[in-house]
Amino acid sequence: MEFVIKISQFLLSLSLLIVLHELGHFIPAKLFKTRVEKFYLFFDVKYSLFKKKIGETVYGIGWLPLGGYVKISGMIDESMDKEQMAQPPQPWEFRSKPSWQRLIIMLGGVTVNFILAAIIYIFMSFGYGDIDVSADSVKDGYWVTNPLLNELGLQTGDKVLAINGNEIVNYSDLKKYFLEAQIVSIERNGVKQDITLPEDFLGRLSSSKSRGFFELRYPFVVAKVPDTSHNKSAELKKGDVLVAFNNVPVKYFDEVKEKLEPYKGQTIDVEVLRGNDKFTKQLAVSPEGKLGINPGGSLTDLERLNYYDIIRKEYSFGESIGVGLNKFTNQISSYWTQLKLIFSPSTGAYKGVGGFKAIFDIFPDKWSWESFWSITAFLSIMLGVLNLLPIPALDGGHVMFLLYEMVSGRKPGDKFMEYAQMVGFFILIALVLFANGNDIFKAIFN
Structure with a gap:
């Protein structure tokens, strides 16, 4: 069930981001009367799971969940449609449009990604506020x-x-x-x-x-006593706090292993705090020095037990705009920093690059809308920033050539763009293989 929850969040988040990113290209293309031949979630290599033509555009879902795309007439993209490019330019084609219109079309995807992230942070600030520890x-x-x-x-x-x-x-x-x-x-x-x-x-x-x-540092708060535990008959409840072993105080869970070491295979008196009441239970310590109790705890427990000062902030909608935008800019700055470290070999940060499994792993195994939207906002920024990298086949590569054209007044030739697209495609494949290869390596050797 936990896997189903994680994969559901993973697919929902990525699908939302991909569709909105491609919609960012689609809308300005249509506004500038540029023909969009395809609008796809995931890639339709050889066949589609679903497709339907509405007007001049085929909308569909591919079987390969590595992204999505819109196919715009007269544009050299991942489709590598050389036959179309060999024909004389038509008024509805991308290549026939002024450079400023083409630039807006190419920047539409990342613009939507950034707007989406900012909106999520604004509404999360309004709906959830902020919680921290002094x-x-x-x-x-x-x-x-x-x-x-x-x-x-x-x-x-x-x-x-x-x-x-x-x-x-x-x-x-x-x-x-x-x-x-x-x-x-x-x-x-x-x-x-x-x-x-x-x-x-x-x-x-x-x-x-x-x-x-x-x-x-958390206290030893009982989350669950498994049915297989040797202390299952102790009648401990979720939320109970174990505060002393044989009259020796145990303030933090990280002290438990050391405190139980002398009592392996013995029975000890454990002082339990339940609400405002304290009482003693006799618990057995396994030969391995464990009680067989799953620990838990939350910020609410820390606050109830006066361990830390919890800072809670709530915002009006007007305040949430400023707070959300500040979170948005800080997250973009943080992600650029991460990229800088990744591309600096001396830091070794490239070893932490992950692929789809790494993204999957950051989703919780329990459904939480707060976590879902927070992760989706981060992934939206990540998708936007990565797409701005000046690599042919990415939006940033197209933008780089468009800026060159606007500054120099010379448009790169179609043949050059075809070769650049191929080079960019191989670079992307290499990056995808490296990132997902890292996931596989960590899964095997870690």
Whole structure:
């Protein structure tokens, strides 16, 4: 069932983005009286799952879910329709239109992607507001979940003060600055120090089995006691908090393994907090040092137990416009930064490039509209930015040649454009193979 939920979100999000992107080309093409021969979701190599001709355009769904396209008459694109291009130009063809109209048609897709992302962020700000954790309230530091960070000198309990000189005010700032982290300023046992990360840190992080870094330290909140658990008869409930083992306080879940180590194969007294009531249960510790209880917890639990100061912000619709646009610009800036790091071999960030599986994995296994729209907004920005790359066969490649034409007054020849399109196509295939190959490599060796 979890797989069905994830794949449903994945396909719905990509389908929405592809259709709207292609609609961004379709609408200006029709406004400028340019004939659109096909409008397709996914690629129809050899055959289509569905197609219907309405007017001069065939609308359809292909079987190969690698994107979508609109086929515009008189344009050298992925269809490589040389026969049409060999005929004299017609008034309804793309090549017969003024360069400024062709530029608008080519920029239509990414424009829609950016507008969609901005609208999503605006309405999410209005509908959900913002929730964060004050960094000042993180008294006992963070949980370092990635062994790589331990190797580089970071430990659970470290309080992060700044990254590259940028002060950490809220928990979300950690993710905001961590991508370009070079110097992490921490406080450990009351002593401040700087941890310098290696230049290839992102590459090493991408190659590690764990993708975590600094997590909030949660109490041991019971999420579920499986039927197979040796403590299934203890009558623990979801939301119960285990606060002490044999009268020894256990404040955070990351302390549990160490606290249970001396009691392997024994029975211990566990103090349980349920609502405002405390009581003691006898629980068995397995020979492996486990209780057989699935941990959970949410920000609501942290707030209820006074672990951290939770910051909630709600916005009027007018305020949401400014907040949403700010999130939109910050996300674009962040993604450009990621691309810059990926194309810098010394960082090793290219090892983290992923394909369809990587995109699939970011969707939650429980349906959440908030998560769905947040991920869709990010993917819309990603699709827009990637399409602006000056690679022939992408929108950015067409825009590059159009700008050359507008500046020089000379239009690149059809034969040159055919060769450029072929080169761009092979570059794209190579990038797709590399990204999805990374997914396969990680699945096998991580």
